[in-house]
Amino acid sequence: xxxxxxxxxxxxxxxxxxxxxxxxxxxxxxxxxxxxxxxxxxxxxxxxxxxxxxxxxxxxxxxxxxxxxxxxxxxxxxxxxxxxxxxxxxxxxxxxxxxxxxxxxxxxxxxxxxxxxxxxxxxxxxxxxxxxxxxxxxxxxxxxxxxxxxxxxxxxxxxxxxxxxxxxxxxxxxxxxxxxxxxxxxxxxxxxxxxxxxxxxxxxxxxxxxxxxxxxxxxxxxxxxxxxxxxxxxxxxxxxxxxxxxxxxxxxx
Amino acid sequence: xxxxxxxxxxxxxxxxxxxxxxxxxxxxxxxxxxxxxxxxxxxxxxxxxxxxxxxxxxxxxxxxxxxxxxxxxxxxxxxxxxxxxxxxxxxxxxxxxxxxxxxxxxxxxxxxxxxxxxxxxxxxxxxxxxxxxxxxxxxxxxxxxxxxxxxxxxxxxxxxxxxxxxxxxxxxxxxxxxxxxxxxxxxxxxxxxxxxxxxxxxxxxxxxxxxxxxxxxxxxxxxxxxxxxxxxxxxxxxxxxxxxxxxxxxxxxxxxxxxxxxxxxxxxxxxxxxxxxxxxxxxxxxxxxxxxxxxxxxxxxxxxxxxxxxxxxxxxxxxxxxxxxxxxxxxxxxxxxxxxxxxxxxxxxxxxxxxxxxxxxxxxxxxxxxxxxxxxxxxxxxxxxxxxxxxxxxxxxxxxxxxxxxxxxxxxxxxxxxxxxxxxxxxxxxxxxxxxxxxxxxxxxxxxxxxxxxxxxxxxxxxxxxxxxxxxxxxxxxxxxxxxxxxxxxxxxxxxxxxxxxxxxxxxxxxxxxxxxxxxxxxxxxxxxxxxxxxxxxxxxxxxxxxxxxxxxxxxxxxxxxxxxxxxxxxxxxxxxxxxxxxxxxxxxxxxxxxxxxxxxxxxxxxxxxxxxxxx
Numbered sequence: 085x086x087x088x089x090x091x092x093x094x095x096x097x098x099x100x101x102x103x104x105x106x107x108x109x110x111x112x113x114x115x116x117x118x119x120x121x122x123x124x125x126x127x128x129x130x131x132x133x134x135x136x137x138x139x140x141x142x143x144x145x146x147x148x149x150x151x152x153x154x155x156x157x158x159x160x161x162x163x164x165x166x167x168x169x170x171x172x173x174x175x176x177x178x179x180x181x182x183x184x185x186x187x188x189x190x191x192x193x194x195x196x197x198x199x200x201x202x203x204x205x206x207x208x209x210x211x212x213x214x215x216x217x218x219x220x221x222x223x224x225x226x227x228x229x230x231x232x233x234x235x236x237x238x239x240x241x242x243x244x245x246x247x248x249x250x251x252x253x254x255x256x257x258x259x260x261x262x263x264x265x266x267x268x269x270x271x272x273x274x275x276x277x278x279x280x281x282x283x284x285x286x287x288x289x290x291x292x293x294x295x296x297x298x299x300x301x302x303x304x305x306x307x308x309x310x311x312x313x314x315x316x317x318x319x320x321x322x323x324x325x326x327x328x329x330x331x332x333x334x335x336x337x
Numbered sequence: 338x339x340x341x342x343x344x345x346x347x348x349x350x351x352x353x354x355x356x357x358x359x360x361x362x363x364x365x366x367x368x369x370x371x372x373x374x375x376x377x378x379x380x381x382x383x384x385x386x387x388x389x390x391x392x393x394x395x396x397x398x399x400x401x402x403x404x405x406x407x408x409x410x411x412x413x414x415x416x417x418x419x420x421x422x423x424x425x426x427x428x429x430x431x432x433x434x435x436x437x438x439x440x441x442x443x444x445x446x447x448x449x450x451x452x453x454x455x456x457x458x459x460x461x462x463x464x465x466x467x468x469x470x471x472x473x474x475x476x477x478x479x480x481x482x483x484x485x486x487x488x489x490x491x492x493x494x495x496x497x498x499x500x501x502x503x504x505x506x507x508x509x510x511x512x513x514x515x516x517x518x519x520x521x522x523x524x525x526x527x528x529x530x531x532x533x534x535x536x537x538x539x540x541x542x543x544x545x546x547x548x549x550x551x552x553x554x555x556x557x558x559x560x561x562x563x564x565x566x567x568x569x570x571x572x573x574x575x576x577x578x579x580x581x582x583x584x585x586x587x588x589x590x591x592x593x594x595x596x597x598x599x600x601x602x603x604x605x606x607x608x609x610x611x612x613x614x615x616x617x618x619x620x621x622x623x624x625x626x627x628x629x630x631x632x633x634x635x636x637x638x639x640x641x642x643x644x645x646x647x648x649x650x651x652x653x654x655x656x657x658x659x660x661x662x663x664x665x666x667x668x669x670x671x672x673x674x675x676x677x678x679x680x681x682x683x684x685x686x687x688x689x690x691x692x693x694x695x696x697x698x699x700x701x702x703x704x705x706x707x708x709x710x711x712x713x714x715x716x717x718x719x720x721x722x723x724x725x726x727x728x729x730x731x732x733x734x735x736x737x738x739x740x741x742x743x744x745x746x747x748x749x750x751x752x753x754x755x756x757x758x759x760x761x762x763x764x765x766x767x768x769x770x771x772x773x774x775x776x777x778x779x780x781x782x783x784x785x786x787x788x789x790x791x792x793x794x795x796x797x798x799x800x801x802x803x804x805x806x807x808x809x810x811x812x813x814x815x816x817x818x819x820x821x822x823x824x825x826x827x828x829x830x831x832x833x834x835x836x837x838x839x840x841x842x843x844x845x846x847x848x849x850x851x852x853x854x855x856x857x858x859x860x861x862x863x864x865x866x867x868x869x870x871x872x873x874x875x876x877x878x879x880x881x882x883x884x885x886x887x888x889x890x891x892x893x894x895x896x897x898x899x900x901x902x903x904x905x906x907x908x909x910x911x912x913x914x915x916x917x918x919x920x921x922x923x924x925x926x927x928x929x930x931x932x933x934x935x936x937x938x939x940x941x942x943x944x945x946x947x948x949x950x951x952x953x
Contacts, residue, residue, distance in 0.1 A: 110546045113546040114470065118542055120576065122580060124578075124580040126584075135620055140615060259596075260597045268614055269599070269614075272599060280587075
């Protein structure tokens with residue numbers, strides 16, 4: 085509104101309406117508003133996480149003595165401390181740190197693709213889009229490993245559930261009904277929220293592949309602009325940003 | 338794209354299309370991307386649902402008003418839901434209440450109201466060829482359609498439709514073994530609502546970007562009709578609140594089908610202890626009402642916007658307090674997101690938190706009162722033209738006042754302990770939101786029917802429809818306040834077992850008879866509506882002598898709305914009865930330089946600027 089008021093004062097421009105007041109096309113605006121609404125979905129889920137997390141007691145005692153129990157919420161860095169090919173070595177949060185790094189790097193390559201699009205440089209758009217797709221797929225691959233490790237169980241001494249009460253561990257790993265790491269909701273929330281985010285990443289990769297294909301067959305060159313890359317880029321950055329919050333909630337707090 | 342499809346459809350037969358244009362029947366009437374056709378599709382679907390939803394209310398009103406009556410004659414419709422003793426099945430009663438709420442709130446007053454009028458009026462009133470994305474707009478309708486089909490199917494399944502109340506609180510809704518309606522019916526409900534949310538988001542994103550990006554030359558935000566402001570803010574509310582319901586529904590789906598326990602903890606059912614631990618049913622209530630309360634304004638704001646337009650037009654006066662109206666709508670929009678927990682005063686939440694939500698809730702009375710006073714002052718000393726649309730708008734203001742006053746009661750966390758979940762609440766929200774929004778929708782149909790179908794509705798039938806509906810609605814909902822204060826809880830199948838309520842038997846019968854009459858009066862409208870589409874008097878170009886841009890289009894605007902250039906806008910939409918003017922209205926597209934006799938002092942400055950900009 086402020087800008088239209090200014091526009092009315094200058095006698096040359098009486099166009100209060102204007103086609104694109106924010107110099108944004110309708111497609112870009114739509115993407116922004118979609119992201120705003122998606123941000124509310126994620127906010128709702130993360131608030132859910134916070135509420136359920138703090139309705140459970142935390143582990144009291146030294147982190148070194150941590151043993152999982154249904155009675156309290158586990159310490160994340162004690163759970164997520166595995167790396168592929170390094171069985172039995174505890175390197176807290178290294179793997180998820182790598183995942184985060186990959187996703188952030190794929191955002192960087194996305195920025196480079198958008199920048200190349202501004203220069204109408206088809207070759208570089210394709211190159212950087214390809215790197216972005218690779219980054220996205222690598223992230224999804226990492227998540228698949230993380231999930232399967234989480235589901236299969238840590239294999240640590242004494243971790244697991246004794247369902248029959250006879251002193252023998254007869255359940256390890258995790259599913260939606262029970263898990264060896266802590267209260268049921270710990271795994272429920274982990275699967276649901278990282279899964280919901282992973283679905284977003286997956287659809288982002290699909291979008292990236294589509295625009296990569298369109299760029300490579302010259303659709304955008306014929307159209308005269310690479311705005312579609314920008315729109316998909318907005319989505320990709322958003323998914324990346326959401327991961328930062330998911331990461332903070334699940335792994336750091 | 339749009340300008341090529343300009344289609345002056347001036348012949349008599351709207352249905353007569355085949356030879357007229359290269360559009361075939363499918364692309365023109367079914368998979369159409371024209372906002373006007375999509376609006377009509379929403380309208381017809383909304384009317385269909387209103388009949389179903391209203392009809393359901395009659396069935397449970399029969400049960401409440403005449404608990405001894407034999408309902409055997411309903412067996413052809415309800416089948417085994419009429420028990421062998423000729424009574425309504427108690428579980429089906431709950432299903433009826435649930436589906437009545439769901440259908441009315443979401444399918445009629447959200448999709449039927451916003452979907453119809455946002456789609457129809459936004460491009461026409463801001464001066465655009467069509468929505469920003471016609472394709473997404475079409476998708477929005479078809480998602481709604483599929484969602485409708487799923488919900489409709491759920492009415493006919495063996496275990497019955499969802500019956501845990503339209504708010505679907507877990508654990509009742511989360512456990513299929515809790516009641517028959519929590520089985521397949523609930524699953525279909527959730528699927529249908531997920532599709533509905535997608536539809537709302539597709540539509541809402543379109544409305545917002547269209548209003549921001551596609552306004553015609555001169556149409557600044559300060560010159561937008563209040564209808565458009567209302568649709569804009571409604572879409573914003575929907576965009577921000579529906580995704581939270583989507584999140585809540587997804588979590589519920591996981592609880593129901595995949596063994597999680599987000600909302601479940603410590604439950605014994607049928608002698609069996611469930612393994613779920615640690616979840617919180619209150620969490621669902623928070624998530625649900627974070628949508629649920631803004632939803633009230635999603636339903637109401639478009640109706641208020643329509644009313645602003647109709648009251649100003651038919652009072653032949655500028656709307657009183659144009660800026661105050663916008664600011665109060667903005668206030669309502671912001672406040673609607675911070676009051677949700679007033680639905681949960683008795684859920685066991687901290688009383689201190691309750692008092693904060695009470696404060697925020699009561700603050701909403703301020704912008705609401707601003708709107709009411711602005712309507713009244715607009716009417717004050719106007720040259721009022723009592724068209725049917727105007728009557729329905731005034732009726733809306735009346736419902737908004739009488740329902741809003743009881744809002745002060747129920748918004749109070751102490752009084753709410755007594756009134757919570759009683760018929761007082763039912764009376765309150767049916768007046769302030771249900772009937773008010775419904776009247777807004779009817780007002781909009783009467784007012785824009787000439788533009789939609791190129792013909793006039795019969796006003797005599799409109800008057801009859803109005804008076805029966807208006808008096809009938811008060812007869813239905815006013816007595817409910819007393820029943821509610823006496824403590825009669827809502828959603829109960831029967832109250833005859835409680836001596837305390839036996840004095841209300843007559844009152845309940847009265848309410849039921851009034852409900853049947855009111856429902857019956859809607860068939861006058863239906864006849865009027867469908868008859869007038871085909872046989873109504875042909876509408877003049879601007880039947881209500883209104884200022885907004887849609888009346889500058891041809892009688893039956895084609896795809897692209899204006900055959901030539903889109904008119905540009907030079908003034909606000911409320912120049913009614915301007916001193917000195919030749920006519921008592923000056924449409925928005927008339928330049929100030931053409932009306933020197935009526936220009937106000939500050940407007941003469943703009944005349945020069947108009948000339949400058951005409952040259953450039």
